Amino acid sequence: MKAIKYLFAIPLLYFLACSTPKEESGVVANNETARARLDSTLNSMIETGMVAGASALIFEKGKEAYFNAYGYADREGKVPMDRNTIAIIYSMTKPVTGAALMTLYDKGAFQLDEPLSKYAPEFADMKVFAGIDSVSGEMILEPLDRPITIRDITRHTAGFANNPNMPGLGDVLRAVDPANRENTLVQMAEKMGAIPLMFQPGTQWAYGPSVDVQAFLVERLSGMPYGEYVKKNVLDPLKMTETRYFVPEGDRSRMSAIYRRNEDGTLTQLPDSSAHSFNINHWALTPGGFGLTSTVDDYMRLAQMYVNEGTLDGAAILKPETVKLMATNHLDENIKERMWLPSKGQVGFGIDFAVRLRPPASADENHGIVGEFFWDGAASTLFWVDPANDLTAVLFVQIMPFAGQVHKKFRDAVYGPYVPENVK
Incomplete structure (x- = not known):
């Protein structure tokens, strides 16, 4: 009788195994190679002294695919970089302002x-x-x-x-x-x-x-002060409670220090009194191009709104066609003088974002997917939206002057080794 029970059990187990849905691997989601590559890359940035601390958050298809943090928010104070570390995002303020304007x-x-x-x-x-x-x-x-x-x-x-x-x-x-x-x-x-x-x-x-x-x-x-408008129409609906100009005293212990890379490659911590001065005092100016602070989770909510074409968790910020307009190149090819924009790769520019037009031409260029839109900040923070893979990424470091190689390494870790188009 036992043999008969086992005979029926084997096909049943086989059926259950075959019918259980398997999670598909994505660019990072359920991709152990990519996750290991990310861990190794971020850790290497700390070990080599490229940055003092780094945290990275990646979502795919609306779900968290990766998070990790290495090094220190305050190296001298031995305060680890963490998920709730508050970073000064400088020009990553711009895509927030773009949302408010649109x-x-x-x-x-x-x-x-x-x-x-x-x-x-x-x-x-x-x-x-x-x-x-x-x-x-x-x-x-x-x-x-x-x-x-x-x-x-x-x-x-x-x-x-x-x-x-x-x-x-x-x-x-x-x-x-x-x-x-x-x-x-x-x-x-x-x-x-x-x-x-x-x-x-x-x-x-x-x-x-x-x-x-x-x-x-x-x-x-x-007809409303800008700080009030952006809070009411963008930040509050997206539940971006940590994204703000002024950081109250009770939260300042979570603010990351900012480091300057010296010519010999060493890092020097800037005095908090100057590095944080804009955000620990009330000023008349509420700039659209810089000035906000945020956490990786808070900023990810903005990125998720963009990849979802204007909505997140029931909050409708922008129309889908407006997000598409923002993520479309608005620079005519006859505009040849482009300052340092070509250093970002094969990109044009939309409404407050760089927009990737072509795949990387070589392994030396920043990795990315055609159709992505992104921007970064003076302290080398970075985010991008990759609609083709339904992927959004946020990288927080606090290093000056702007360190393009940090972004290059992080992008390569996400997407893997460069493969020329003609051999794909």
């Missing part, structure tokens, strides 16, 4: 190719700097070929002065000081409107204060 686009408040001056007369009488008169020593100014458009401020083609060391124009920029923390956004805009542009709008890509102007435009169009 909520107003969704409401029909503006069109991308409308003149900025339609809503902001502060920018109505702009001129373009064309050099210094050799006799008088005065600036030579030219009229605009066309007005600055809102599209220009979303893709860094407005021409705003950004280099205080530029002969002639740099002197004006330093004197007017639009980015002073004591300025309100309105005062910032008024001062920027008094400074000549570096180039004719739409003719070059030059990273600068365009996204701060986006924050001002949000404030102007909504």
Whole structure:
């Protein structure tokens, strides 16, 4: 009788084994090779002194696929890098501001190719700097070929002065000081409107204060202080409670130190009093281009909203077609002057993101998937959205100056060794 029971049991076990769904391996999810590669890469960054601490979070298909943290948030204080470490994200503030601005686009408040001056007369009488008169020593100014458009401020083609060391124009920029923390956004805009542009709008890509102007435009169009608007319409609906300009005293022990890499490769911790000064004091300026702090989990919620085409956990931030518009290249190929953007790889630029147009041309370039959109921060933080694989990644380190090799190593760890297109 036992033999008969076992005879029936064997097919039953076989049936159960065959019918139990197996989790498919993804780029990182259930991919032990990728996970081991990530662990090894992050650990190596610490062991070699490339960074003091690193944390990485990856989601695939809406689920956590990887998290780990290595090294120290505060190496001298022996405070480990952790999941709840608060990092200063610098320019990774920009995709938050882009979301805030485009909520107003969704409401029909503006069109991308409308003149900025339609809503902001502060920018109505702009001129373009064309050099210094050799006799008088005065600036030579030219009229605009066309007005600055809102599209220009979303893709860094407005021409705003950004280099205080530029002969002639740099002197004006330093004197007017639009980015002073004591300025309100309105005062910032008024001062920027008094400074000549570096180039004719739409003719070059030059990273600068365009996204701060986006924050001002949000404030102007909504009739609400920018800090309040972004909190009400982006951060609170996404439950991004750790993403903020001002870090209250009770949370400051979780703030990561910031390190500067010296010429000999060693790291020096910057004094917290200066490195954290923007975020431990209240300032009049609420910039759109920098200034926020966040945790990896908090920022992942923004990335997940983007990969889900504008929604997350029932919160609808943007329309799907608006996210697609943001993740579309808006840089015409005839715009040849692109500052350091080509160092990001085979990319164009959308609305507050770099957008990957082509696969890497060589193993030396940053790895990535066509259609991804991403941005990073001055302290070498990074995030990207890979719609093809339904993958989002956030990497937090706090190292200056900007360390592109950190991103290169992390991307290679996620996607694996480079394989040329012609041998795939």
